Amino acid sequence: MLIRVGIHLLANAIGLVVAAWTLSGMTITGPAFVVAVLIFTVVEVVADPLVTKIAMTSVPALRGGVALVTTFLGLLITTWISSGLQINGAKTWLLAIVIVWLAALLADLILPVLLVKKAVGQAQA
Secondary structure: OHHHHHHHHHHHHHHHHHHHHHOOOEEEOOOHHHHHHHHHHHHHHHHHHHHHHHHHHOOHHHHHHHHHHHHHHHHHHHHHHOOOEEEOOHHHHHHHHHHHHHHHHHHHHHHHHHHHHHHHHHHHO
16 A cells, blocks of 8 residues: 555656646746645545545546546645645646646556566566
């Protein structure tokens, strides 16, 4: 479980960095970055079951977009609470949601494979 949390934190950090690197209207600042990643991840973990439950009961068509809605909520609350993340402009917001979601998803899929491969290589050595 602790490894899964670590991977989720790292995946979200990668998603935020990729979006900030790609979008000129999104900035992440040094030390506050860690706080922003923690806030973003906590909001996502808490919001995901709530948004999923709402989608399942009220708006079934939203089920496929739960991760995007959760990413939006994570970004929104993180920008409110932390000075380490700033997003300016509607276009930047929309692109940030998609880029953070996609980069974090890919990192969440790839990181466990890389970590297992590394652990197996170390165990064989």
